[in-house]
Amino acid sequence: MTTTFDRTRLRDVHLVPLTAYxxxxxxxxxxxxxxxxxxxxxxLKVFLPAAGTSEFHNLSAVEVLEIVRATRQGTGPHAAIxxxxxxxxxxALEIARGAADAGADGLMFMPFAHPYLxxxxxADYYQSVMEASDLPVMMYKKDxxxxxxxxxxxxxxxxxxxIKYAVNxxxxxxxxxxxDGGKTEWLCGSAERFAPFFMLAGAPGYxxxxxxxxxxxxxxxxxxxxxxxxxxxxxxxxxxxPIENYRAREGDSFNISMLKHGLKRTGFDFGPPRPPGRALTxxxxxxxxxxxxxILSAEQxxxxxxxxxxx
Numbered sequence: 001m002t003t004t005f006d007r008t009r010l011r012d013v014h015l016v017p018l019t020a021y022x023x024x025x026x027x028x029x030x031x032x033x034x035x036x037x038x039x040x041x042x043x044l045k046v047f048l049p050a051a052g053t054s055e056f057h058n059l060s061a062v063e064v065l066e067i068v069r070a071t072r073q074g075t076g077p078h079a080a081i082x083x084x085x086x087x088x089x090x091x092a093l094e095i096a097r098g099a100a101d102a103g104a105d106g107l108m109f110m111p112f113a114h115p116y117l118x119x120x121x122x123a124d125y126y127q128s129v130m131e132a133s134d135l136p137v138m139m140y141k142k143d144x145x146x147x148x149x150x151x152x153x154x155x156x157x158x159x160x161x162x163i164k165y166a167v168n169x170x171x172x173x174x175x176x177x178x179x180d181g182g183k184t185e186w187l188c189g190s191a192e193r194f195a196p197f198f199m200l201a202g203a204p205g206y207x208x209x210x211x212x213x214x215x216x217x218x219x220x221x222x223x224x225x226x227x228x229x230x231x232x233x234x235x236x237x238x239x240x241x242p243i244e245n246y247r248a249r250e251g252d253s254f255n256i257s258m259l260k261h262g263l264k265r266t267g268f269d270f271g272p273p274r275p276p277g278r279a280l281t282x283x284x285x286x287x288x289x290x291x292x293x294x295i296l297s298a299e300q301x302x303x304x305x306x307x308x309x310x311x
Contacts, residue, residue, distance in 0.1 A: 005105055005136040007161040009080045010185045011204035013222045014046040014164075015039055015211045016053040018259055019067060021271035027063055028270070029070040035212075035268060036074030042215035042303075044079075046205070047071050048108060051084040053209040053256055056110055058274040061094035065102045072103025082138060085129055086110030092125075096133040106135045106161065111142035119150045130159055138162040140189055148176045155184040164189035164207065170197050177202035192218060192237055193244045199225050209255065210243040213262045213292070214299040216306065239298050242291040253278045261288050266296065 017039060020031035036047065049071040050056055050064040059067070068083045075081070083104035085092040096107055109126060122145060130137060136159050139151060144167075146154075154160050165173055166189030177186045188198035188206035195206035204226065211218045217240055224233035243262070247255045256273045257280050263270055272279060280288070 003100070003105070003134050003136060005080075005161050007136075007185045010046065010138075010162045010187060011226075012046050013044060013211060013218055014048050014187070014205060014207045015044045015215070016048045016051045016207060016209050017071065018209075018212050018256070018263055018270050019050065019054045019059070020268075021274070023271070025271070025274070027066055027070075029066060031268065031270065032067060032070040033074040035263075035270075036071050039211070039215050040075040040079055043219045044211060044215050046080045046082075047075065048082050048084065048207065051082075051108065051110065053212075053259065054084075055256060055273060055277065056084050056086065057113065058277065061091045061098075064095050065098045068099060068102040068104050080105050082106045082108040083135075084108050084110050087113065089125060089128060092129050093132050096129045096135075099133060100135055104135060106137060107133060108138040108140055108164065111140050111166075112145070117145045119145060119147050122146045123150060123154075126154065130157075136161040138164055138187075140164040140166065142166040142189065148172070152176065152179055155180050160184055162187055162205075165198070165203065166190045166207075168194050170194075170201050173198065173203070174201040191244055192221065192240045193248070195221075196225055196230075196233060196237060209247065209259055210240050212259050213243065213266065214240060214295055216302045217295070217299050220302065239295055243295060246288065246291060254280075254284075258288055261285055262292050262296075265289065265292060 017036055020028040022028045050059055050067040071081055081104050083095055083099040085095045085107050099107055138161060151163055162185040164187045168190055186203050188195045188203040191207055192210055208218045217236055221233050221236040224236060247258050257278045260270050260272060261280055
């Protein structure tokens with residue numbers, strides 16, 4: 001019997017927390033717990049540990065489960081945590097079978113990194129993993145496959161509580177949401193650059209990586225758009241955009257290293273990404289420092305205002 005999950009909890013900001021490494025390259029679960037706890041106390045309530053910005057493709061199944069466990073320890077019982085599954089089927093099954101014990105509320109199928117894909121093969125893969133766990137699932141679409149047709153078929157399954165959609169064709173997304181008719185939650189997988197437009201088209205929640213550096217700003221952006229305060233939402237989005245624009249450079253290859261450098265600037269050194277993650281030059285670090293200054297200042301001001309207001 002699939003574990004019951006209130007899918008309306010997904011109508012929020014979903015943090016992909018950065019992964020902390022020790023100097024020897026192994027996981028630093030203590031730093032991981034501390035970071036997640038800071039993010040939770042800042043207001044984030046949905047976590048996707050060990051997913052894309054958390055270096056999923058560089059992690060063993062055992063490490064994924066360790067990070068999920070550290071995330072639960074950092075948040076306590078009140079956060080929604082989805083463990084990522086993907087890569088070869090054995091890797092996915094190992095995570096699926098251990099995710100509940102590690103503290104996950106659900107599984108999230110990562111985009112496929114395979115040269116020979118079809119909807120038929122993807123459907124079989126999904127089914128095999130879902131049969132290995134009682135947890136509810138989300139699917140993450142970042143390319144043509146899985147097709148929208150397959151996703152719409154899958155939303156008939158009550159185990160499917162959400163679709164994270166990261167193909168940035170808003171019209172296509174809107175038509176697919178309308179065809180679904182409310183059977184599942186449709187979510188933006190393209191972070192703050194596209195979240196406002198996805199929200200208008202039917203995605204009440206979105207993924208964030210920038211939230212590792214400015215959790216209160218991205219939550220304020222989400223709150224503004226949810227309340228229909230579009231001018232305020234766009235004002236906050238403009239503050240956050242320099243992070244997202246830098247991460248997107250050269251085929252998104254700065255996605256992780258940019259955030260890890262930013263986190264180090266705030267006093268939390270998580271180590272560089274594992275290879276083949278991109279290393280930063282001194283010039284790139286200086287560029288990032290300059291663009292982060294106003295964002296981190298705005299985050300600190302918002303934190304102080306919330307503290308004064310007792311929020």
